[in-house]
Amino acid sequence: MLATAFLDEKARELFTRAKIARVAQESSMQSYDAKVRQRISVRAGIGKAGPERLAYRGETAARVQWQRNVGARIQVTGTRMVLPILGVPKVEKDAIQDIADDNEMIPIPYFPGSETLWIGGSVARAEVDDNGIVNPLATGAEAYYTYQTGDSVQLRLPDGKIVQLRELAVRPRTPKGNLAVGSLWFDVVTGQLVRAAYRLAAATPNAMSAVPNDSATRSAKLAAFMINSLFAPNVGELSSIAIEYGLYQGQFWLPRLQSAEGSIRALFACVPIKYENSFTYASVNASPPLGAIQVDTSKAAADSSMTQCRNSPTRVVTQYKSDARIPTVLTIPCNDSTLIYSKDFVGSIYDDDDAIFDRESRDQLIGAALGMRAQAAFSLANLPRPRVQIGPSMMRYNRVEGFSTEVLLEQQLGGGFAATAIARYGFSDGKPNGEFAMARTNLSRTVGLNVYSRLNAANDWGAPLSFGSSLSALLYGRDEGFYFRSSGVELQWNSTRFLHLDWRAYTENQSRAMQNATFTVGGAFVPNIAAYRGRFTGLTTRWLKSSGNDPRGLRTFTDVRLEGAIGDSAFARGAVDFTMSHALPRKLSASLALSTGSSVGDMPIQRHWFLGGLQTIRGQNADTTQHGNAFWMTRAELSAGPSVFRSSLFGDFGWTGDRSSISRAGRPLSGVGLGFAAFDGLVRFDVSRGIHPRKQTRVDFYLNRRF
Missing domain, CATH: 2.40.160.50 (membrane protein fhac: a member of the omp85/tpsb transporter family)
Structure with a gap:
C-alpha cells in the first residue's frame, strides 16, 4: 500500500509533513479572541421536481476567548431559530434558551489537537478509524487513499513575505461512503492545512436505518429488513465540505470558514442539510489572561444555572466541551429578546447571509476541486456491497398494470460510475419492464446512459x-x-x-x-x-x-x-x-x-x-x-x-x-x-x-x- 499510495515523490513529502503538522501542537499559540457565527439549514421536499421548503434554520453568534492550559470563555451574543413548516412563534421562542445552552453547538475555532480537516470529530486522531469517515491524513490512511500533487500558488503577505501553497489531490482506492475525495492545500514549509474541499466518495445506503446486532434472532433481522425496506431508498449523501484558513500575525493558520452540504432521501421525501461556520479574530496572542475555570458537573450546579436568571441578567454554565474535554464557561443572556435581536445578526434569519459565510469563495473552491474528475479509483475488484431497493417507493397501482412492483439493484464501480438494473412486473397486464443504466456522478452532476x-x-x-x-x-x-x-x-x-x-x-x-x-x-x-x-x-x-x-x-x-x-x-x-x-x-x-x-x-x-x-x-x-x-x-x-x-x-x-x-x-x-x-x-x-x-x-x- 505504501508503494502505491503516492503517485509522485513530492506527494509523499507533502503528506508526511502535513500528517506531522496535523497532530503537532503549536506551542507559540497562547490565546485568541474570536467572533463565531454558525448557521444550520434544513429543507424538505416531496418528489424530485417539487419545491423545497425551509423546514428549520438555527443561527448562533458568540464571542469565544481561548487560552492555552485554561480553556474557553464563551459569551453567547445571539441565538435565533425558525421552523417555517410549523410557523408557531411560541415553539421557536421556547427553544431559544435550549439552543443557547448547548455549548456543543458553538464551535471553538482552535485548540491544541483540534481536527484541522473538520472530519470524524473535533479531536485529531493519529490513527485511522474505519468505523467512521477515514481521515486522509491519519496514520494508515495510505491503505485507503492515493495522493498526487497538483497546482501551486504563492501568497504575498503585507510584510513582503511569500507563502507557497501546494495542492494534494486525495483519491480513494474504492468507492465507499466513508472515504473522502477532493483537494487539500497546504503551506509547503509548515505542512499546515490552508484550504480544503472534499466530499464522500459515494452515497451511504440506509442513512436512517434499523441495524440488528450480530446476535439478533432471525425474526429481529427480518423486522429490521422490513423497516429499512419501508423507508427505501433511504440514502444519505455528503456532497461537499469546504474549509478555509486565514494567516494571522504571519505565523498562525486559523479557520476562517467551514461549510458542509448533504441530503437524506427517505421514502418520498428529500431533506437537504447545510451546516456553516464563520470565524473572525479580534486578536491573537494579545488577549488578557483568562481566570481559571473550575467545572462543576453536579446536579446542584445544573439546577443553579436555571435559577440564576431570577437575580441576574445572565446565567453561567460550566461544562467540558466535546471529546476534547475543554473546560468552558458559557455565559448566556436570560432575556430571549437580547438573543433574538442581537446586533451580531444583520437582516432576517431567512436571508442567506452570503457576505458573512462567503458563499462566492466557497463555491469557487468546491467547483475547482470537486469536478467530475474528482473520483475514487475505478476498479472491478474489492467493490462495495450492492444496494438493493424494494418497498413502498417501488410499488404502484394504475389502470394499465394493476398492481406492480419492482426491484432495483445498484453497484458502485469506482471512478464515479455506478451500474443500475431495474426489473418491474405488472400483475394485471403481465408485461415485464426493465431498465439498465450506467451513470457517472460527483453527487452534484450526473451523466448516464440507459436502455x-x-x-x-x-x-x-x-x-x-x-x-x-x-x-x-x-x-x-x-x-x-x-x-x-x-x-x-x-x-x-x-x-x-x-x-x-x-x-x-x-x-x-x-x-x-x-x-x-x-x-x-x-x-x-x-x-x-x-x-x-x-x-x-x-x-x-x-x-x-x-x-x-x-x-x-x-x-x-x-x-x-x-x-x-x-x-x-x-x-x-x-x-x-x-x-x-x-x-x-x-x-x-x-x-x-x-x-x-x-x-x-x-x-x-x-x-x-x-x-x-x-x-x-x-x-x-x-x-x-x-x-x-x-x-x-x-x-x-x-x-x-x-x-x-x-x-x-x-x-x-x-x-x-x-x-x-x-x-x-x-x-x-x-x-x-x-x-x-x-x-x-x-x-x-x-x-x-x-x-x-x-x-x-x-x-x-x-x-x-x-x-
Whole structure:
C-alpha cells in the first residue's frame, strides 16, 4: 500500500509533513479572541421536481476567548431559530434558551489537537478509524487513499513575505461512503492545512436505518429488513465540505470558514442539510489572561444555572466541551429578546447571509476541486456491497398494470460510475419492464446512459406513477395518468448543486398502453389515451428554480420545459409554470400560479397537455377529452392561519386545445374549493367543486402542493 499510495515523490513529502503538522501542537499559540457565527439549514421536499421548503434554520453568534492550559470563555451574543413548516412563534421562542445552552453547538475555532480537516470529530486522531469517515491524513490512511500533487500558488503577505501553497489531490482506492475525495492545500514549509474541499466518495445506503446486532434472532433481522425496506431508498449523501484558513500575525493558520452540504432521501421525501461556520479574530496572542475555570458537573450546579436568571441578567454554565474535554464557561443572556435581536445578526434569519459565510469563495473552491474528475479509483475488484431497493417507493397501482412492483439493484464501480438494473412486473397486464443504466456522478452532476422498456405517463404535472397517486387510483378510481409504452435508449444529464437542470436525449419506440385493471374500492377508471405508435428521436430539457425562504415573504417557483423530436412525426413543444406567494395583512397570504405552453409540428397525443385533476384544475376530473397542443392555466389561492395548519379558498381556470384556436378558446375549465394544508403545504386536503364542464364535488388528500 505504501508503494502505491503516492503517485509522485513530492506527494509523499507533502503528506508526511502535513500528517506531522496535523497532530503537532503549536506551542507559540497562547490565546485568541474570536467572533463565531454558525448557521444550520434544513429543507424538505416531496418528489424530485417539487419545491423545497425551509423546514428549520438555527443561527448562533458568540464571542469565544481561548487560552492555552485554561480553556474557553464563551459569551453567547445571539441565538435565533425558525421552523417555517410549523410557523408557531411560541415553539421557536421556547427553544431559544435550549439552543443557547448547548455549548456543543458553538464551535471553538482552535485548540491544541483540534481536527484541522473538520472530519470524524473535533479531536485529531493519529490513527485511522474505519468505523467512521477515514481521515486522509491519519496514520494508515495510505491503505485507503492515493495522493498526487497538483497546482501551486504563492501568497504575498503585507510584510513582503511569500507563502507557497501546494495542492494534494486525495483519491480513494474504492468507492465507499466513508472515504473522502477532493483537494487539500497546504503551506509547503509548515505542512499546515490552508484550504480544503472534499466530499464522500459515494452515497451511504440506509442513512436512517434499523441495524440488528450480530446476535439478533432471525425474526429481529427480518423486522429490521422490513423497516429499512419501508423507508427505501433511504440514502444519505455528503456532497461537499469546504474549509478555509486565514494567516494571522504571519505565523498562525486559523479557520476562517467551514461549510458542509448533504441530503437524506427517505421514502418520498428529500431533506437537504447545510451546516456553516464563520470565524473572525479580534486578536491573537494579545488577549488578557483568562481566570481559571473550575467545572462543576453536579446536579446542584445544573439546577443553579436555571435559577440564576431570577437575580441576574445572565446565567453561567460550566461544562467540558466535546471529546476534547475543554473546560468552558458559557455565559448566556436570560432575556430571549437580547438573543433574538442581537446586533451580531444583520437582516432576517431567512436571508442567506452570503457576505458573512462567503458563499462566492466557497463555491469557487468546491467547483475547482470537486469536478467530475474528482473520483475514487475505478476498479472491478474489492467493490462495495450492492444496494438493493424494494418497498413502498417501488410499488404502484394504475389502470394499465394493476398492481406492480419492482426491484432495483445498484453497484458502485469506482471512478464515479455506478451500474443500475431495474426489473418491474405488472400483475394485471403481465408485461415485464426493465431498465439498465450506467451513470457517472460527483453527487452534484450526473451523466448516464440507459436502455429501457417501460410504462410512461404523458402528464406534465404531478407523478401518476408514484405510490401516493397509486393510492388515489386504488381507493377512488382517480387514476390521473395518461399512459403509453416506450422502449429505447437515452442519454441523461442533470445538475442539482447550483441549479436544477435536466437534459435527456433519446431514441425510442412509443406505443399504446391498454387498460388491463378495473378494480377500485370506489369509483371507476376513465379510459386511457390511444397513443400514437411510432419511432422518435428527440431532446428534452427541464429547468427548476426556487427562491425565497420566508413563508410570509415572497417565494417563487419556476418550471421551464422544452422538447423537440423527429421521426414518424416531427414536433417541438415548450411550457413554463411560474408560481409565487406572499403574505397579506391579518395573517393572510395569497398565491398565484400562471402556466402556458404551445407547440409546432405534428405532435402525437401522448405529448399533448392534459388538464383536469389535482395538479391542474381542481374540481374537474382528468380525462381524455381535455387535451391539446396548446394550453394556459391560472391557479389562485387565499390562505389563513399558521404554516403548521392553514385553510384556504382557491379557484382554478384553464384551457387546452388546438393552438390555432387559442384566441377563441371559449369557456375555460374551472373549479373552486376549500383546502387545508399542513406543514407549509407538504400535506394537503381539498374539497373542490367543479364549475365547468363538470359540476361535481371532489374530496382529495395528497402530498406537496405547488404553493
